Amino acid sequence: MAIGVKVMKRPEKQVSYVRATLKGMVLTFKHMLEKKVTMQYPEQKSTDREHGLGTYSLSPRWRGTHRMLTDEQGRSKCVACGLCPQICPANCIKLVPGEDEQGHRYPLIYEIDEFRCIFCGYCQEVCPEEAIHVGTHFENSEYSRGRFVYDLERLSSQTHAVSTLWDPADPKGE
Amino acid sequence: MTPELKGFLLLSVIKMVIVFTIIMVGVALLTLMERKVSAWMQNRHGPNRVGWAGLLQPAADGVKNILKEETFPAQANRWLFTVAPALSFIPALLLSAVIPFAAPLPVDFDFTLGPLGRFVHHGPMPMVVADLPVGFLFVIAISSLGVYGIALAGWSSNSKYALLGGLRASAQMISYEVAMGMSLIPVLLLSGSVSFSTIVAQQQAGLWYVMPLFLSFFIFTIAGFAETNRLPFDLPEAESELITGYHTEYSAMKFSFFFIAEYANVVTVCAMIATLFFGGWDIPFTDWDRSGGVLPTLATWLVFFLKVLFWVFVVMWIRWTLPRFRYDQLMALGWKVLMPIALAYIMVMCVAIYVVERVLGITSPVLASLALFALNVGLGILVFGLLDSGVFIRGSGYRQQERLKERGARTARAAVAG
Numbered sequence: 013m014a015i016g017v018k019v020m021k022r023p024e025k026q027v028s029y030v031r032a033t034l035k036g037m038v039l040t041f042k043h044m045l046e047k048k049v050t051m052q053y054p055e056q057k058s059t060d061r062e063h064g065l066g067t068y069s070l071s072p073r074w075r076g077t078h079r080m081l082t083d084e085q086g087r088s089k090c091v092a093c094g095l096c097p098q099i100c101p102a103n104c105i106k107l108v109p110g111e112d113e114q115g116h117r118y119p120l121i122y123e124i125d126e127f128r129c130i131f132c133g134y135c136q137e138v139c140p141e142e143a144i145h146v147g148t149h150f151e152n153s154e155y156s157r158g159r160f161v162y163d164l165e166r167l168s169s170q171t172h173a174v175s176t177l178w179d180p181a182d183p184k185g186e
Numbered sequence: 187m188t189p190e191l192k193g194f195l196l197l198s199v200i201k202m203v204i205v206f207t208i209i210m211v212g213v214a215l216l217t218l219m220e221r222k223v224s225a226w227m228q229n230r231h232g233p234n235r236v237g238w239a240g241l242l243q244p245a246a247d248g249v250k251n252i253l254k255e256e257t258f259p260a261q262a263n264r265w266l267f268t269v270a271p272a273l274s275f276i277p278a279l280l281l282s283a284v285i286p287f288a289a290p291l292p293v294d295f296d297f298t299l300g301p302l303g304r305f306v307h308h309g310p311m312p313m314v315v316a317d318l319p320v321g322f323l324f325v326i327a328i329s330s331l332g333v334y335g336i337a338l339a340g341w342s343s344n345s346k347y348a349l350l351g352g353l354r355a356s357a358q359m360i361s362y363e364v365a366m367g368m369s370l371i372p373v374l375l376l377s378g379s380v381s382f383s384t385i386v387a388q389q390q391a392g393l394w395y396v397m398p399l400f401l402s403f404f405i406f407t408i409a410g411f412a413e414t415n416r417l418p419f420d421l422p423e424a425e426s427e428l429i430t431g432y433h434t435e436y437s438a439m440k441f442s443f444f445f446i447a448e449y450a451n452v453v454t455v456c457a458m459i460a461t462l463f464f465g466g467w468d469i470p471f472t473d474w475d476r477s478g479g480v481l482p483t484l485a486t487w488l489v490f491f492l493k494v495l496f497w498v499f500v501v502m503w504i505r506w507t508l509p510r511f512r513y514d515q516l517m518a519l520g521w522k523v524l525m526p527i528a529l530a531y532i533m534v535m536c537v538a539i540y541v542v543e544r545v546l547g548i549t550s551p552v553l554a555s556l557a558l559f560a561l562n563v564g565l566g567i568l569v570f571g572l573l574d575s576g577v578f579i580r581g582s583g584y585r586q587q588e589r590l591k592e593r594g595a596r597t598a599r600a601a602v603a604g
Contacts (some may be wrong), residue, residue: 030573033508040507044226052231 014161058150072176075131076149078124079174080167081142088168089143092119104128105135122164126152132151133177145174189296193307197293201315202283209282213449214244216498220449223502247442254438259344262435266342271436271443274335277328278450284321285457286382288313288467288487292478310478312383313467313487322380325458329413332451333359336415336422339444340432351431354513355415355422361520362412362419368528369405371514373462374534376558386466390476392551396463398558400566401531403463405524410455412520414448416501418508421516456497457490464493527569534565 051058058070080088092109104127110120135144149172154160218233218240225232233240258264290310298304318324333356340352373395374380377388389395396403412419422431433444460466467486468473474485511519538561548554 036507037503040227044223045230046229048226048231049229050231054233089312 037170067148070148070150072148074148074150075133075146075175075177076172077126077147077152077170078129078135078162078167079145079147079170079172080122080164081145081174082168088119088122088164089123089141090118090119090142090164091141092122093140096136096142097135099138101132102128102130102135119164122167124162124167126160126162127157133175136175146177147172147174149173187303189304189306192303193295193305196305197307198271198315205282205287205315206279207277209450209453210446212453213446214248215241216449216452217247218243219498220382220502220505223499225389226421226508227503227506245399248349251439252443256438256440257435259435261344263342263344266338268440270339270342271440271447272335273338274332274447275443275450277335279332280328280455281325281454282450284318284324284382285461286312286314286317286386286466287457287490288483289475290478291480291483303467314382317381317383319381320376321382322370322385325454326370329451330359330363331566332413332447335447336432336444339436340422342455343432343435345435347430348432348434351422351424351434353426353429354424354428355432357515358412358415358419358421358520361517362409362524362578365405365520365524365528366409366413368525368532369402369409370462371528371532372399372402375532375535375539382461382466386461388469388551389465390468392456393555393559394463394465394468394470398555398562399463399535400559400562401527401569402535403459404566405528405531406462408519408524410459411501411504412516413503414451414455416448416452417505418511418512419516421513424510426510444473452501453494454500456494456501459497460490460493466490523573531565534561563567 072121080090092107094107094109097103097105097107104125106123106125107119108120109117111117118176131146133146136142136146139145146165147170149170152160210349221243222232222240233243236242258267270502290312292309293311294308296304296306296308296576309472314321336355336359337352340348340350340355343349373385376395376399377385379385379388385395392398411417415422422428424431428434434443436444467475467490469486469489475482517533535558538558542554546557548557
């Protein structure tokens with residue numbers, strides 16, 4: 013042999029072609045009869061409650077695009093405290109605070125640049141009013157780059173479920 | 187031209203159009219079937235977006251391939267580069283002309299068609315495009331031509347990978363051609379004819395040849411896989427080592443011509459298996475299929491179609507089960523295993539047929555077939571036992587192992603002497 017081939021020390025019974033071939037063919041045929049595992053994406057989504065493929069559910073801890081929660085009057089819960097732009101490691105939250113006659117603070121401008129966001133979820137963790145949340149959502153395509161800067165109205169009008177962040181005190185989410 | 191000749195020509199043209207259409211549409215659907223089967227074997231769905239259950243996927247692929255840009259490598263031999271796909275495609279289609287696909291259909295007509303004159307046909311029309319008396323030899327001859335397309339494609343691309351693919355294809359096809367031809371000689375011995383129609387008729391009288399000639403069938407099937415360059419013998423393509431070999435440089439429709447050729451070859455080999463070993467269009471356990479008429483013709487056509495489809499499925503099944511052979515294993519299997527078995531089998535069958543027919547004087551074809559079948563069971567157990575025990579085929583590392591053992595013995599002797 014010109015080329016040194018690594019010699020596996022197998023008993024000759026093990027290198028038999030016929031039995032191995034038949035065994036393999038039985039295996040592949042069994043697979044033909046098994047349940048299909050592919051998720052048919054546009055019809056079935058991993059965010060669906062019932063998609064029939066239980067194991068592919070999106071994790072409740074999935075950190076997707078943001079959502080601003082609102083109170084009963086439809087105003088955002090944000091009190092413009094400024095903690096989220098402070099903690100944001102990607103510096104993607106723009107907040108201009110305002111104050112009404114009763115002294116209630118509210119955001120005049122609240123914008124999140126989803127391109128700069130690294131989806132760490134710190135904003136949700138730090139928010140004292142539980143106003144800003146990251147969501148369990150993954151279909152984010154847009155026709156222009158400008159649409160990826162989500163303003164307050166956009167953040168408040170999104171309806172997808174919000175993420176339940178990982179709690180160090182309860183690591184398994186129980 | 188006599189009216190009879192004109193009638194014959196008319197029928198031939200109709201048959202040609204029908205067979206060509208069926209083969210082309212069938213080949214297109216086989217590409218879908220391949221993808222479906224592979225998907226099912228991997229717990230996937232396969233293409234299911236275009237049309238119902240993905241049935242229009244081949245059409246979408248065809249449109250895509252026609253619209254794509256054709257590229258020519260700068261240093262390619264342009265003329266051969268263009269001709270090569272056709273050279274591999276034409277022999278593949280030619281073969282479908284001689285396979286009988288249904289029971290003969292009685293056709294009687296006598297009419298005059300304007301300036302063309304009278305057309306006459308009486309009696310049964312063989313359901314085969316060309317009922318060649320040497321159909322068998324025609325298949326053996328033409329199927330070897332397919333290698334020209336592949337070898338020329340590999341050479342004219344002026345690419346190392348393509349050239350290696352072409353070389354491998356020619357070496358492989360020539361090697362397995364020998365075993366294939368040898369494995370079919372017992373069929374000729376038993377049927378006494380090289381006409382497919384006669385071979386089918388003989389199987390109807392006796393048993394399907396897969397029983398009395400099992401080893402022939404076994405060798406032919408393996409050689410057929412190699413002839414069509416299908417896994418586990420797809421060395422010429424070998425996408426992981428040769429980036430798909432001979433069609434590396436091809437694009438657009440020229441690329442898909444190679445695939446049409448491959449699938450047409452698969453269909454032909456499967457039709458050959460069905461015709462030579464599984465009774466062709468024969469419906470087992472009944473003589474009704476030979477009674478003549480439209481219904482038996484349609485039924486036998488359907489049965490033939492199912493037989494071919496089954497073997498096509500087996501071809502795909504094996505493709506998605508087995509890994510590729512290493513090149514030396516491929517050559518060893520062809521020359522050291524299949525050809526000696528085929529040669530020995532010819533001799534054994536010669537003697538066996540002589541003994542059964544002349545010495546024992548068994549004239550009933552069924553009894554003779556059964557006697558040969560009994561012999562084949564014994565031979566099959568012997569051959570499979572030997573194959574399975576690893577006596578015939580060993581990894582090439584085996585030789586190194588032997589050498590190491592020898593060296594060890596020598597050093598041991600030297601130690602004793604010292």
